[in-house]
Amino acid sequence: MRHIYLFLAFLLLALPAQAAEPPMQAHDMHDSDPAYSGQAFLSGMIAHHEGAVAMSEALLRTPENRQDPQVAAWAREIIKAQKSEIEEMKGWLKDVGGLDQKAYDQMHREMQAMMHRYTAQDPNVQFVQQMLPHHGMAVIMTVPVLVHFQHEALLKLAQEISVSQAREMHAFRTWLNARGDHTGAFFD
DSSP states (O other), X not given: OHHHHHHHHHHHHHXXXXXXXXXXOTTOOOOSOGGGOXXXXXXXXXXXXXXXXXXXXXXXXXXXXXXXXXXXXXXXXXXXXXXXXXXXXXXXHHTTTSOOHHHHHHHHHHHHHXXXXXOOSSXXXXXXXXXXXXXXXXXXXXXXXXXXXXOHXXXXXXXXXXXXXXXXXXXXXXXXXXXXXXXXXXXX
16 A cells, blocks of 8 residues: 555656646636646546446446455445446536546547456456556546645545545455465565
8 A cells, every 4th residue: 555655646746847737716627728627537537437337337247156245345336436426527517518528538448448458267356457457547547636726626536536546456456465466566
């Protein structure tokens, strides 16, 4: 877990000031630079969350006797939490001109590719292997928001995503390590 926090601290220090979004006002969730706009962030995060829901639903479609109870519980919790956040983000987007289709489509393509990157024999291992980089990407996506945005609700969402995803990544890695999967271990 300490490695995640060190990585996040590095990212915060490494972000160039010119890449920063000008401070957002509470009523304004977009900017002239779509790469750093609240609208683009929310649109991409919606597609990102939809990817997590799709991966979770795929695991839950496997026969119950092949589902690890812990992994199935994670999948159900991911579906519940991320569907709720998707609805919240869609509501915010209504106030700022709707979905940024380009940001949404780009993230949707990345999620489709991620779903096919890991093909373990065990569907539980496959799910956890997919979720680790997926959650890591979510944490990275929140960094510009946490560093440069001022919109309170967006800051709160970014913080919640960052903390919950880091916590789950730790649980996922612990679960894999207990099964002898030390891929990506810091010390071998």
